[in-house]
Amino acid sequence: MxxxxxxQVAAALQTAVATVTTANGYNYTIHTVTRxxxxxxxxxxxxxxxxxxxxxxxxxxxxxxASNPPILELSYVFHVFVFxxxxxxxxxxxxTYQETIWADVVKAVAAEFDAGNSLDTLVREWAVLPxxxxxxxxxxxxxxxxxxxxIIRTNETDPFTQx
Numbered sequence: 467m468x469x470x471x472x473x474q475v476a477a478a479l480q481t482a483v484a485t486v487t488t489a490n491g492y493n494y495t496i497h498t499v500t501r502x503x504x505x506x507x508x509x510x511x512x513x514x515x516x517x518x519x520x521x522x523x524x525x526x527x528x529x530x531x532a533s534n535p536p537i538l539e540l541s542y543v544f545h546v547f548v549f550x551x552x553x554x555x556x557x558x559x560x561x562t563y564q565e566t567i568w569a570d571v572v573k574a575v576a577a578e579f580d581a582g583n584s585l586d587t588l589v590r591e592w593a594v595l596p597x598x599x600x601x602x603x604x605x606x607x608x609x610x611x612x613x614x615x616x617i618i619r620t621n622e623t624d625p626f627t628q629x
Contacts, residue, residue: 478584
């Protein structure tokens with residue numbers, strides 16, 4: 467079964483984020499990196515420290531380019547949500563966690579590009595967007611939404627084919 471280009475990008479992003487571990491030279495270790503499913507839905511309120519979920523927004527159509535077949539250029543925003551719930555004995559500020567894990571994730575994703583791996587070959591343009599901090603309604607965890615914008619090109623008639 468073929469995989470649409472946008473899903474290949476999401477999988478490559480998930481792989482890059484999963485490299486964020488202290489063993490790989492980063493400041494923190496991300497506990498788990500998941501994509502939404504019924505099991506990892508948004509309703510959960512208890513999350514392990516440094517749990518990560520990757521989602522993407524519905525794309526904006528940037529443009530249709532004349533070609534045979536026509537090329538669709540789509541803009542996606544990918545969200546890397548990292549949930550922060552340190553132990554009660556940890557006195558590290560939430561802001562320190564948020565800024566440091568943001569830097570770790572951005573560095574890991576940039577390394578994926580520098581190595582010429584999947585992200586580098588799948589996207590036309592890639593940008594780091596400003597992060598957004600968040601807190602659960604119950605106050606049981608804090609977090610950061612690390613956002614990336616990806617511009618991808620596919621055939622208008624075949625989103626499995628990169629252009």
